[in-house]
């Protein structure tokens with residue numbers, strides 16, 4: 001079975017498909033619903049629908065989004081979640097990096113998050129990746145979800161980040 005056609009029959013059947021530029025207004029709505037779960041320091045403003053179209057569907061594609069849709073009468077009826085991913089590379093070779101995973105709260109604990117993760121694992125293996133990686137905050141409920149998948153956390157590693165001001169300061173020698 002091709003991973004692109006993955007359909008899962010669960011309590012309510014769902015399917016995953018690659019989002020198109022036309023889906024970006026709906027994706028913007030999902031991103032807004034996702035925001036309260038992240039509380040990312042330094043995140044001042046969210047990307048717009050125009051940013052998503054430019055960066056996801058321009059000459060260089062910075063990400064891929066998969067939409068999780070409920071299927072009713074054989075037709076996709078409603079987007080209830082998404083994941084955003086891209087590929088990264090290191091001395092260890094290829095890795096699929098999951099930037100975000102989100103299922104609407106009213107659909108939590110129905111197995112849909114796991115459907116998305118299984119799909120990403122298949123995609124990673126099909127593309128000869130050595131790992132599927134992502135960031136998570138340890139004291140959030142999502143960490144229990146990640147552990148339920150058998151994922152190991154790297155508590156010895158921390159993220160370092162320069163925001164735009166920080167990068168400018170570095171270039172101009174202010175730091």
Ligand SMILES: CC(C)(COP(=O)(O)OP(=O)(O)OC[C@H]1O[C@@H](n2cnc3c(N)ncnc32)[C@H](O)[C@@H]1OP(=O)(O)O)[C@@H](O)C(=O)NCCC(=O)NCCS
Pocket residue numbers: 034037099100101102103104107108109110111112113114115135141142144145146148
């Ligand atoms: C994290 C998230 C994607 C999980 O999706 P989900 O569809 O609810 O997860 P599943 O139903 O597939 O859960 C699979 C297993 O993970 C574990 N799990 C999932 N959510 C959990 C929670 N809140 N607390 C404890 N364990 C949890 C359970 O073992 C669960 O199996 P069970 O329900 O049979 O006990 C979803 O909760 C979500 O979108 N949260 C908000 C956004 C977010 O925090 N994203 C991650 C930050 S990037």
